Amino acid sequence: MKLHPDNRNGPASIDRRNLIKALVAAPLACGLPMVASASTPLVRYDAASAAGREMLAIYADAVTRMQALGDNNPMGWLWQWYEHFVDGTTSKSAEITRIFGSAPSAARTLAGQTWDTCQSHSGQNANNFLPWHRLFVWYFERIVRQVSGRADFTLPYWDYTSSDPAKRGVLPPQFLMPTDPVFHSLYRPERTSLANNGLPIQKYQPGDPMDISAAMAKANYSTIGSVQGFCRAIDSGIHGRIHVLVGTSKGMGSVPYAARDPLFWVHHSNIDRMWTSWNRNGGQNPTTATWATKAFVFADTNGSGATRKLNSAFSASSLGYAYDSYIPPTSSSYLTATSAPALASGLSTTAADRRQTLARAAAGATLGAGPVSVQLARLAGAPRAAVLGLDPAHPQRHAYLVLKDLHAWGQPECCTTSTCGPAMAPARWAKTPMSATSISSMPNSTTTAVARWTKHWARISTVSMSRRSCDASPMRAAARATACW
Numbered sequence: 001m002k003l004h005p006d007n008r009n010g011p012a013s014i015d016r017r018n019l020i021k022a023l024v025a026a027p028l029a030c031g032l033p034m035v036a037s038a039s040t041p042l043v044r045y046d047a048a049s050a051a052g053r054e055m056l057a058i059y060a061d062a063v064t065r066m067q068a069l070g071d072n073n074p075m076g077w078l079w080q081w082y083e084h085f086v087d088g089t090t091s092k093s094a095e096i097t098r099i100f101g102s103a104p105s106a107a108r109t110l111a112g113q114t115w116d117t118c119q120s121h122s123g124q125n126a127n128n129f130l131p132w133h134r135l136f137v138w139y140f141e142r143i144v145r146q147v148s149g150r151a152d153f154t155l156p157y158w159d160y161t162s163s164d165p166a167k168r169g170v171l172p173p174q175f176l177m178p179t180d181p182v183f184h185s186l187y188r189p190e191r192t193s194l195a196n197n198g199l200p201i202q203k204y205q206p207g208d209p210m211d212i213s214a215a216m217a218k219a220n221y222s223t224i225g226s227v228q229g230f231c232r233a234i235d236s237g238i239h240g241r242i243h244v245l246v247g248t249s250k251g252m253g254s255v256p257y258a259a260r261d262p263l264f265w266v267h268h269s270n271i272d273r274m275w276t277s278w279n280r281n282g283g284q285n286p287t288t289a290t291w292a293t294k295a296f297v298f299a300d301t302n303g304s305g306a307t308r309k310l311n312s313a314f315s316a317s318s319l320g321y322a323y324d325s326y327i328p329p330t331s332s333s334y335l336t337a338t339s340a341p342a343l344a345s346g347l348s349t350t351a352a353d354r355r356q357t358l359a360r361a362a363a364g365a366t367l368g369a370g371p372v373s374v375q376l377a378r379l380a381g382a383p384r385a386a387v388l389g390l391d392p393a394h395p396q397r398h399a400y401l402v403l404k405d406l407h408a409w410g411q412p413e414c415c416t417t418s419t420c421g422p423a424m425a426p427a428r429w430a431k432t433p434m435s436a437t438s439i440s441s442m443p444n445s446t447t448t449a450v451a452r453w454t455k456h457w458a459r460i461s462t463v464s465m466s467r468r469s470c471d472a473s474p475m476r477a478a479a480r481a482t483a484c485w
């Protein structure tokens, strides 16, 4: 099957889409107030700012102190790491027995309540991801205040999506100094060479892995049907990409080791800032969130346990903090691309939506290390005279390849990337660049990826995909291709 303009019929008539306007109007019309609180919120700073650098020095000292605390201390480094996930070479029960023995104790009980509780990397409700990590980081920050004796401490954020090339995907230098008298504790060896050499971690990745515009433009917090919501888009998108591009399978790149790296916390501070920014830009958290009444236990200051429902973490200001800067609303041009997943689901967002699925693959495909070709079959009724490229006279028209149900079964350290391009196209189109799609790094997660053709092309019958892995871990993924405009 070939999709191509049928010149005998002349160019297709494609009405201008009004969807973009509708999508833009909704979030911007909300006009959320600035962070307001009866008491002045503590401010989390960009790690690259003067205030952020000051906080990193306090942080580095606290990390050293926490590492020196015993494994049985809820304010210790190992404990905080284990609240996220226990060392992958052993198990929670084995570690509890090793550290506490079998005699009952308050700390032993608290370990049982708090360890291995990270959300949502083990099949839990995907919506738990943002509030659970907000609370996890918030209690950690309180512990750092106590350990450091600095009541004014706030956890800096690593602004890896900054448009500043010196910051975009580049670790803060304080994390790269293994022999520095102040910052040595922020270094970990279990990172990729790009990360620990201070180079952009996305350097050899196709496309723009630091682009969060699609996620930030999400209209809903929750995933509805096959339309991914903001929480999942962040979790399986930029969040996972940072993990696997920074860390090896014994570090940030693997859930059981991720929180051992001090970088984890400034990464999640930035993830939390994305959520706060999305809310400020008009994104609404669920109001009927029965899932969010689930309570979790965290270690707090003085080694005590604290129980919190997830929906108590729906606003940063209510927890007493703010950020020194926020991510501005996504420009309307980005919404062109982000609206495509709605199309992929078969849902028509508005009556004015003129987009149409033109072709789809009959079945999913298993991705391997080499290219896998998928045949695109034109749908009955799809216009033959499809304009599937950039037309200077009609800049609003675009063609998309939508990869649905991208699903990775591999271990989380797998760095998975699919690249797409017309495989059987004439030579002059063979190198047509497409934006890269990154499959979630987390196991058993499913996502939708959208790639937009950025050059003219007129004919495509096959899409070629492959995956790349940071290591040799086995991985499978299935993908379905749908062409739309």
Ligand SMILES: [Cu+2]
Pocket: 239, 243, 258, 268
């Ligand atoms: Cu994480």
